[in-house]
Amino acid sequence: MAAWRVHAYGALAELRLDEARVPPLRAADELLVRVHSSSLNPLDVAMIGGYGRHALNVLRALEGARGGSGAGGAGVEFPLVVGRDFAGEVVAAGAATRLGRGARVWGALPPHWPGAHAQYVVVKERWAGEAPSAGAMAGSPAAGGALYAALTACSALRVAGLAGGRGGRGRRVLLLGLGGVGHAALQLLARRGFDTLVGCAGELAERARAAGASAALDRHAPDYAEQLAASGPYEVILDCAGLGGWEASARDRRWRFERYVTLTTPLLRYMDEWGSVLGGAAAAAELARQSAAAAAAAPRGFPPPHVRWAYFYPRAEDIELLRRLASRDQLAVCVERAWGWREAGAAYARAAQGHARGKLLIDFAAS
Missing domain, CATH: 3.40.50.720 (NAD(P)-binding Rossmann-like Domain)
Structure with a gap:
């Protein structure tokens, strides 16, 4: 697959589009999702600069010790893929999951987990849910920028x-x-x-x-x-x-x-x-x-x-509540601009400027 990754903390110049291995499922409660859209949050730019590296590496090491995906392995920090929220389609599911192959989903990832600015991402099922099937957000790239x-x-x-x-x-x-x-x-x-x-x-x-x-x-x-x-x-x-x-x-x-x-x-x-x-x-x-x-x-x-x-925390109950609200058009996302995934470097540059007037999206359906 293709993934936007950094191999060392620093400026956005460290970011590049790499060929990478599709991440495997490592636990029965995990889903492999083909990403359709994702967004850029200020945290993504900060993480590329090294923000939170100590605490996040502690969490990665604990996740690796439990046999989870961590950052691609036990305690692995680099290459780093950012991107906290996404919308997409399940292509493989662990034995203990409710959502199955072909399900349209949206979700959000904690900062220590491998990010969604890649063609595929592995996610714990409790951090994802059925995507809105009605309302303006149904099938829209904006769904990939809603949940974080x-x-x-x-x-x-x-x-x-x-x-x-x-x-x-x-x-x-x-x-x-x-x-x-x-x-x-x-x-x-x-x-x-x-x-x-x-x-x-x-x-x-x-x-x-x-x-x-x-x-x-x-x-x-x-x-x-x-x-x-x-x-x-x-x-x-x-x-x-x-x-x-x-x-x-x-x-x-x-x-x-x-x-x-x-x-x-x-x-x-x-x-x-x-x-x-x-x-x-x-x-x-x-x-x-x-x-x-x-x-x-x-x-x-x-x-x-x-x-x-207060801090970001993904709860399955909240994800379901937000799905219901979005399906009734009671939750909307303002979008400043969407970029095709090959042009995501320009989206990162815009995010680094700050003061966005809406979500900055990466649309994996666009070239």
Whole structure:
């Protein structure tokens, strides 16, 4: 098969289109999928530069020790194939799988697993599910760019305490950022009836309102901070804009909220620098400091807020929920551009520039 791979960490110049062996099934719960489409996420570019290498190699080694596929073998790091989500067709299935040969599927892969920017990928069945069979996403390359962002959004809402129990009526949420994760999170919040205010670039305001935002504030407006403060209080502030946990204490005392959830954390960076134990301890200490700072900055008479960190996590229940929503056109993916798989180098170059206004797709059905 053909695969986009890097053989050493560094710049995108390390990336090349290689001939590679089709990965074998190594466990009864695995599927071999012919990839039809996949997307580029900021994590893919960061991983090529070496981000998360320590923690991910620990996970690869553990996977190899259990006899899993790891990165092509026990503890193998290179060649590295990135690409976290995909849509495609099952061409071989392990004995313990429910999905069989010929099934149209979509899925998302954890960062330590071999990626989907290849013509074939092996995936644990619990990280995949039946692809939408109805709605605008059915048969569309956009399905290959949906799940990594949407599953990350599901995880963030769970961490924020917004995913289960009572609905969203009467509960106000501030969503910062309208990239892939933010757009998915907004649609999930709107579906459950949350009053969601979005802070985003002005040109994305119409998209935010179409996806269910009660209002959209232009983050470039000179009075943006004042508008955010005046629009509160919020039950949750959800940071999908890369601001990080310290932003929870960066505003004045009119900044009123109960929980601040961010997807931007130093955990993998600290583990890269200091190893698993010391890096994990340093990250835990920083999270505690962020919460303490947010509590100290809270207005008098308002309960002290706290900071939480959220991460991508693939759950079979979430994948099925997202399939149902997509089939009813209640989950959409905004696409900036799709490239044929032989031209994927240009897609990586675009991803490295940042500030994409939609998903960047690799379409394996196009030459």
